[in-house]
Amino acid sequence: MSGKTEISKNSAETDQQPPFTQIVSEGSVVVLDALDLIGDVDTGSIKSYSWKQKTDDSVTDSRVFSFTAPYVEGDRTNTTLGFELRIRDKDGRTKNSPYNVDVIVKRVHRAIIFQGGAALGAYEAGVYEAIVKKLIKNDEDRERKGLVNEKRPLFDIVAGTSIGSMNSAIIISSIMNNDGKSPEDPKNWEESAEKVIEFWRFQKQFPTYADFLDMNPLYHSWWDIMHNTTKVFKRSANELIELYSNMNPILKSYSDILTSCFLIDPSFWKDYFMDGSYIPAAAEATRRYYSAKQFHRTYPGPLNVASGVPLPWWSTGGKFLDFIEPSNSMPRPDNKHFVLFSLKRTLEQFADFPINTSPDDDSEFPKKPRLLLVTVDVITGDAVTFDSYSGEGKYHGDDKKTISSHEGVTVEHALASGTFPNFFNYPKFKVESNGMSIKGEEHIFWDGGYRSNTPLREVIQAHRDYWYKTRKQDHVPDLEVYIADLWPSELKENPISFDNDFVENRKLDLVLGDKTDYDEQVANVITDYVNLARQLKNLAIQKDASKEVDSILNKHAISINTQGETRINRELLEGRFRLTKVVHIDRKDDGNEIHDNVFDYSYKTVEDLMRTGYHDAILQMDIEQVKDGVMELATRNGGWDNVNIQDIKESLYEIEEMIKTEDVYNNGAIIKEKIKGFIDKVDKTGEALPKERIIAATKQLQYTLSGV
Numbered sequence: 001m002s003g004k005t006e007i008s009k010n011s012a013e014t015d016q017q018p019p020f021t022q023i024v025s026e027g028s029v030v031v032l033d034a035l036d037l038i039g040d041v042d043t044g045s046i047k048s049y050s051w052k053q054k055t056d057d058s059v060t061d062s063r064v065f066s067f068t069a070p071y072v073e074g075d076r077t078n079t080t081l082g083f084e085l086r087i088r089d090k091d092g093r094t095k096n097s098p099y100n101v102d103v104i105v106k107r108v109h110r111a112i113i114f115q116g117g118a119a120l121g122a123y124e125a126g127v128y129e130a131i132v133k134k135l136i137k138n139d140e141d142r143e144r145k146g147l148v149n150e151k152r153p154l155f156d157i158v159a160g161t162s163i164g165s166m167n168s169a170i171i172i173s174s175i176m177n178n179d180g181k182s183p184e185d186p187k188n189w190e191e192s193a194e195k196v197i198e199f200w201r202f203q204k205q206f207p208t209y210a211d212f213l214d215m216n217p218l219y220h221s222w223w224d225i226m227h228n229t230t231k232v233f234k235r236s237a238n239e240l241i242e243l244y245s246n247m248n249p250i251l252k253s254y255s256d257i258l259t260s261c262f263l264i265d266p267s268f269w270k271d272y273f274m275d276g277s278y279i280p281a282a283a284e285a286t287r288r289y290y291s292a293k294q295f296h297r298t299y300p301g302p303l304n305v306a307s308g309v310p311l312p313w314w315s316t317g318g319k320f321l322d323f324i325e326p327s328n329s330m331p332r333p334d335n336k337h338f339v340l341f342s343l344k345r346t347l348e349q350f351a352d353f354p355i356n357t358s359p360d361d362d363s364e365f366p367k368k369p370r371l372l373l374v375t376v377d378v379i380t381g382d383a384v385t386f387d388s389y390s391g392e393g394k395y396h397g398d399d400k401k402t403i404s405s406h407e408g409v410t411v412e413h414a415l416a417s418g419t420f421p422n423f424f425n426y427p428k429f430k431v432e433s434n435g436m437s438i439k440g441e442e443h444i445f446w447d448g449g450y451r452s453n454t455p456l457r458e459v460i461q462a463h464r465d466y467w468y469k470t471r472k473q474d475h476v477p478d479l480e481v482y483i484a485d486l487w488p489s490e491l492k493e494n495p496i497s498f499d500n501d502f503v504e505n506r507k508l509d510l511v512l513g514d515k516t517d518y519d520e521q522v523a524n525v526i527t528d529y530v531n532l533a534r535q536l537k538n539l540a541i542q543k544d545a546s547k548e549v550d551s552i553l554n555k556h557a558i559s560i561n562t563q564g565e566t567r568i569n570r571e572l573l574e575g576r577f578r579l580t581k582v583v584h585i586d587r588k589d590d591g592n593e594i595h596d597n598v599f600d601y602s603y604k605t606v607e608d609l610m611r612t613g614y615h616d617a618i619l620q621m622d623i624e625q626v627k628d629g630v631m632e633l634a635t636r637n638g639g640w641d642n643v644n645i646q647d648i649k650e651s652l653y654e655i656e657e658m659i660k661t662e663d664v665y666n667n668g669a670i671i672k673e674k675i676k677g678f679i680d681k682v683d684k685t686g687e688a689l690p691k692e693r694i695i696a697a698t699k700q701l702q703y704t705l706s707g708v
Contacts, residue, residue, distance in 0.1 A: 019082075019100040020538045023531075024069050025108050025478045025580050029635040032065045034085055037099045039542050047090045052098075054082035066636055072107040075365035077467070078475040079105050107477040108580055109156035110135075111459055116162020116418065116449035116512065117486035118598035119292075120587070122200045122606045124167050126613025127484040127585045129193040134621040136186045151184035152367070156477075159372035159459050161448035164484070165417035166347055169409065170196050172371040172388065173351035183368055199350045200606055208602050210290035214283065223283035230279045278499050285592035288605060289501070292596035343424070348411055356408030357388040370466075371409055374458050375416040376451035377431070379443045383451045385458045386413040389466055393429070396458055399562040403429045416445040449512055454483060456516040456582075460523060465562075468575030476577040483582065484613070487513035488589035490660065504595040520582050527578040534573070583624050585617045586660070622701040623656060629694035633682075636690060644685060651678045675702055 020037055024030050034049045051065040052058070065083075072079050084098035112131065114124045135154055153175075160168035174192035181188040213219050281289065316323065357368035371388035383396040386409050393403035393413070405413065416427040426444040452458060459481070467476040487509045496502070540549040553570040561567050590612075594600075630652055634645050655678060658671050675698060682694045 019102045020541065021102050021104065021534060023104045023106060023475070023534070025578065026069050026071045026105050027108065028069050028580070029632050030067055030069050030103060031635060032083065032085075032101060032103075034063045034087065034099075036538075037085055037101070037542075038087060045089050046087050047092075048088045050086045050088075052084045052086070054084060069103070069105045072105060077107050077473050077477050081105060104475060106475050106577070108480050109463070109477045110154065110480045110482070111157035111159060111463070112155050112482045112484075113454060113456060113459060114158075114160035114164025114167050114484050115486045115514070116160075116164050116447060116453050118163055118420070119601050119605065120486040120598055120609065121163030121167055122609035123486055123587050123613035124164060124484045125193075125196045125200045126610035126615075127617040128167070128171070128196055128613075129610075130614045130617035131482055131585075131621065132189050132193045134618065136189065138625075139186070151182075153183040153369050154186065154189040155369055157370045157372060157459060157463065157479075159374070159455055160417070161374045161453050161455050162418040165373040165414050165448070166343075166351075167196055167199075168371055168373065169347070169351045169353075169355060169414045170199055172355055172357065172369055173353075175369055176355065176357060177352050195350060197610060199346075200610060202350070203346065203601055203606065206603070208291040208294045210287045210294070211602055211604060213290075214287040214604075220283045223280070223286055226280045227282045230277075234277060234279060275498055278497055281594075282592055285594055288592060288597060288600050288602075289594045291602040291605065292594060292598075292600035295601055296596050296599040343418075344411060344415055347414060351411075351414075353411040353414070354405075354408035355388050358390065358408075370462075372455070372459060372462055373409060373413055373417040374448035374452055374455040375413075375419075375445045376448055377443050378426070378446050379441075381451070383448065383455070383458060384445070385455070385462055386417070387462060394462070394465075396452075396461060397562055400433055400564065402432050404432060417448045419446050421446050453487075453512045454485070454514045454516050456481065456483065457519045460519070460579075464575055464577065467577075474574055476575050478577045478580050480580050481582045483514065483516065483584050484617075485514045485584055485586045488587060488593070489513055490589065492589040492591045501595045505593050505597070508595070508598075514584065514586075516582075520579060523579050526576065530573055530576045581624070581628075583620060585613070585620045587612070587616065588660070619659065619701075619704050622697065622704050623659070625697035626652060626694060626701060629690055629697055633685065633690040633694065644681070648678070648681050648685070651681055672702065672705060675705075 049063045051060040081103040083101040158168045171192045174195040359366045373386045386393045391406040395401040428442040467473045557567045
């Protein structure tokens with residue numbers, strides 16, 4: 001049989017093989033394939049395969065057995081399901097049967113991450129409200145189907161940077177201080193969303209000067225007419241110049257000779273007249289610009305947010321005695337002296353500090369949600385995470401340095417995460433090294449956005465550290481993550497302007513925008529390596545080489561752990577978890593972006609941000625349900641090699657990209673046609689259950705698009 005082993009006719013029914021292990025997430029589709037277990041047995045001699053769960057009498061006669069992993073019940077982080085595989089040859093005899101498989105089902109925790117962006121944080125309030133609404137509905141659907149037997153907190157981790165820290169602190173405080181409602185009560189989470197919205201409506205300012213002008217329909221129309229007319233003229237002029245140059249090469253050569261005589265590059269005139277002619281902003285962008293300017297460049301500043309302490313006359317030249325530079329005479333940052341302009345006092349009205357949600361004892365399963373806030377140590381440049389589960393603020397990647405916070409996360413910690421150095425006085429904390437204060441020094445801290453504006457890696461590290469190091473769990477719960485992105489990744493403005501406001505605005509988008517793609521890829525690659533190592537370990541069991549594998553795992557690796565010590569290979573596998581899903585809700589460029597948008601606390605802007613955030617999140621959550629269905633369809637049909645499933649995947653990708661780039665609020669007709677074609681492709685597949693779910697989710701997406 002050319003190297004393959006036939007089934008032995010003398011093998012006994014009771015022969016036992018060491019168990020194979022497969023680790024999966026609750027709610028995921030599990031596929032068990034007999035070919036992964038039987039090794040070099042000649043499949044041509046096999047007549048039948050039968051799968052049986054050890055706690056169930058039912059038997060499945062199939063080579064491939066698939067099922068949905070159950071949800072982990074009670075206070076456990078995982079549960080183990082035992083299966084037996086029996087194979088029979090044409091004579092009814094078996095070989096090394098039954099094969100034993102242990103499927104370890106891990107609990108999945110949810111985390112939500114809020115970016116920093118000052119006034120743009122109002123967008124996160126709308127995003128959070130929509131996500132809470134959708135997740136509660138999804139959980140109710142699962143419960144009706146008997147998939148969930150116990151209540152859980154809607155989110156296990158709420159994390160943020162800068163204004164995202166403020167939103168996070170309000171959410172956790174609301175959850176923990178809502179009399180009579182537990183963290184497992186969905187109503188509690190709905191009320192926390194209302195609390196965040198209340199916080200933002202409290203910060204809204206009276207109408208600005210620009211708001212009053214914008215209320216005048218003639219003024220509004222005049223700005224838009226000027227904007228649109230200039231835009232059309234400039235585009236047409238560029239097209240005509242390009243067309244005429246191509247038609248008249250002789251004229252172009254004379255132009256090149258003429259400009260060279262003046263030692264000027266031939267492209268100068270086009271750049272001077274065309275690129276140098278700025279298109280006036282639209283009316284809405286103009287309103288935002290002057291509203292933000294009123295808050296940013298006037299004293300004392302936005303109400304309930306920030307003010308400044310005037311400098312004594314002898315310091316108005318700054319440390320260089322430059323009395324000409326206007327910035328040297330600006331008020332010194334402040335956040336405490338003027339009550340009506342204090343973010344600290346505003347935050348204390350909406351969140352009860354300190355926030356401590358750590359379990360009462362180590363044996364208790366933590367059902368209280370966890371708060372993680374990220375700041376940056378100005379002296380060392382390191383990201384620091386304040387944790388409501390821990391009495392220490394921890395430096396990312398360095399367990400030797402900590403900041404004592406035994407009482408929990410305080411208002412000073414929240415402010416440290418959001419300290420714009422131009423606006424707020426600097427928080428200070430003593431840094432300790434192995435329990436010893438470093439030279440008794442106090443370090444100052446700035447806005448966490450300067451180091452990690454989307455703290456996904458800090459969340460991943462803190463999650464593993466707690467469950468693997470503190471709780472001593474080998475099987476760390478997997479993580480489902482939602483991220484509210486405040487900084488547009490794709491540019492809508494066309495033609496691109498060269499003015500300073502555009503340049504500064506786009507620089508902030510690139511500096512503070514979401515850069516977690518690499519973090520996600522690294523996490524997924526590590527998961528792949530861990531899965532590969534486990535499969536090789538299963539193979540070693542099959543080849544009776546378990547002792548040799550253990551010897552390899554106990555050898556030292558090259559990498560250094562957070563304690564500064566060399567890891568052993570076993571550490572690379574233990575305590576690892578997978579990101580089951582990362583959902584991004586992206587704030588899009590609406591064509592009216594300005595540089596100082598983080599300072600625009602005007603009534604209209606805050607309301608628009610919350611409304612847009614809500615619609616964007618609802619839309620993205622609908623897309624995610626469709627993607628989940630397509631993933632299930634692929635898993636049940638052997639992966640993405642199936643041509644029809646690959647076509648469905650590509651069609652869904654096209655819809656996603658169109659929603660990202662098209663204006664779905666005003667021009668969604670093409671997208672709706674694409675969705676209809678997508679439904680037709682799904683309807684032609686054979687898998688009834690995934691197909692029905694995908695079509696139902698896609699129709700919900702259609703409904704959402706029609707509503708926005």
